[in-house]
Amino acid sequence: xxxxxxxxxxxxxxxxxxxxxxxxxxxxxxxxxxxxxxxxxxxxxxxxxxxxxxxxxxxxxxxxxxxxxxxxxxxxxxxxxxxxxxxxxxxxxxxxxxxxxxxxxxxxxxxxxxxxxxxxxxxxxxxxxxxxxxxxxxxxxxxxxxxxxxxxxxxxxxxxxx
Numbered sequence: 001x002x003x004x005x006x007x008x009x010x011x012x013x014x015x016x017x018x019x020x021x022x023x024x025x026x027x028x029x030x031x032x033x034x035x036x037x038x039x040x041x042x043x044x045x046x047x048x049x050x051x052x053x054x055x056x057x058x059x060x061x062x063x064x065x066x067x068x069x070x071x072x073x074x075x076x077x078x079x080x081x082x083x084x085x086x087x088x089x090x091x092x093x094x095x096x097x098x099x100x101x102x103x104x105x106x107x108x109x110x111x112x113x114x115x116x117x118x119x120x121x122x123x124x125x126x127x128x129x130x131x132x133x134x135x136x137x138x139x140x141x142x143x144x145x146x147x148x149x150x151x152x153x154x155x156x157x158x159x160x161x162x
Contacts, residue, residue, distance in 0.1 A: 005149075008085060009160050012143050013086045017073055021113045024053070025092075025134070026070035027062035035062055040115055042107050046162040049134045052108035052118060055094065060132065063092045069134055074142075080120075085142035087157055090134035097124045103131060 023041045026034055037059040039051040049071065053060050063069065069092045074085035095103045100120035109112040109116030123131045143150045150158055 005160070006160065009158065010086055011149075013060075013139060013160050014046060014160055016075065016086045016141075017043060017123050020073050020075060021074065021115070023051075023071050023073045023088075024143045025059055027092075028066045028068070029062060030065065035059060039069050040113075041126065042109075042111060042115070044106050044109075047136050049088070049136070049142065050103070051132050052123065054121040054128050054134055055130045060094070060127070060130070063132065064094065067093055068092045071134060079147075080142065083142065083144075087140040087142070088099055088136045089138040090136045092132060092134040093134065095133055100131060107131060107133070128150055133141055136147075 003087075016056070018119050021040055022038045025037045025039050027037070035058060037057075039053065041049050041051050043049045055064070069090050071088040071090060072085055074083060078084065097120075100123055104118060104120050104123065111117050118129070118131065123129055139160050139162050141160050143156050143158045145151050145154045145156070
């Protein structure tokens with residue numbers, strides 16, 4: 001039916017992150033309305049989630065003004081009732097130019113599915129793109145209401161340590 005222990009839940013969360021290439025990034029508009037954007041991501045230690053974007057993109061402008069973000073990573077091809085999801089609470093920011101050499105090495109050490117490694121020069125100066133990072137403050141997993149151990153009859157989220 002699904003993961004049966006807290007260790008199993010953490011392993012399931014890692015598997016979801018490791019096998020997906022896109023995350024849904026949730027930011028807030030100035031009026032408080034939510035804004036969600038799919039972004040290709042890389043991650044380091046399940047704590048730092050990186051993506052490349054234009055600093056003028058709607059979500060980038062939101063991050064600059066309001067760095068608290070929400071993220072969900074899930075397999076949209078899962079059968080109904082079999083879905084697995086990881087929810088993240090995080091603080092996001094554009095990586096400062098002075099940190100780009102180190103952060104690019106970290107962010108692009110393991111590029112997947114046709115993604116490419118950017119250099120610091122490609123993400124600074126007059127370049128149209130910047131590197132962003134969301135540093136997680138909380139991880140949660142989706143628990144189906146019928147889960148044999150953690151189910152309550154209603155789907156919910158449960159905090160997990162990764």
